[in-house]
Amino acid sequence: MGRRRKVLYVEDNAENRRLVRLILESEGYEVVEAEDGSAAVESALRHTPDLILMDMHLPKLDGYEATRQIRKLPGFTLVPVVALTANILKADKDRAIEAGCVGFIQKPIDVDRFPRQINEFFADKQSS
Numbered sequence: 001m002g003r004r005r006k007v008l009y010v011e012d013n014a015e016n017r018r019l020v021r022l023i024l025e026s027e028g029y030e031v032v033e034a035e036d037g038s039a040a041v042e043s044a045l046r047h048t049p050d051l052i053l054m055d056m057h058l059p060k061l062d063g064y065e066a067t068r069q070i071r072k073l074p075g076f077t078l079v080p081v082v083a084l085t086a087n088i089l090k091a092d093k094d095r096a097i098e099a100g101c102v103g104f105i106q107k108p109i110d111v112d113r114f115p116r117q118i119n120e121f122f123a124d125k126q127s128s
C-alpha cells in the first residue's frame with residue numbers, strides 16, 4: 001500500500017470545505033485545508049500536497065495570485081492546481097490557465113462526478 005494522496009483544498013466557504021472534505025476522505029485522500037490565498041501558499045510549502053484544489057474567489061490573495069505564487073515555489077512546477085470556479089466564460093478559464101492551473105471543476109460541484117473529476121487530474125500526472 002502506498003502513501004495516501006494528499007489534496008490541499010483552498011476554499012473560504014466553511015460549508016464547501018466540510019462537503020468536499022467528506023467526499024475526498026471517503027475516497028481515501030488525505031485532505032489539508034486553507035481558507036485564503038496566503039494561507040494556501042504557506043500550506044503548500046508545509047504539506048507538499050499531490051494536488052491542489054483552488055477556489056478562485058478568496059480573501060487576501062485571490063486564487064489566481066495564490067496559484068502564481070505556488071507555481072514559483074521550488075518543487076511545485078508539476079503539482080496540478082485545479083481551479084474551482086462558478087465562472088465558465090472562456091476569459092476566466094484563460095486567466096486561470098495563465099496563472100498556472102491545469103484545469104477546472106465547476107462550482108457548485110456535482111457530488112457524484114466530483115471523485116472521478118479529481119482522479120482524472122491525478123491520472124494525467126501519473127502518465128509520465
Ligand code: MN
Pocket residue numbers: 011012013055056057058
Ligand atoms: Mn470563495
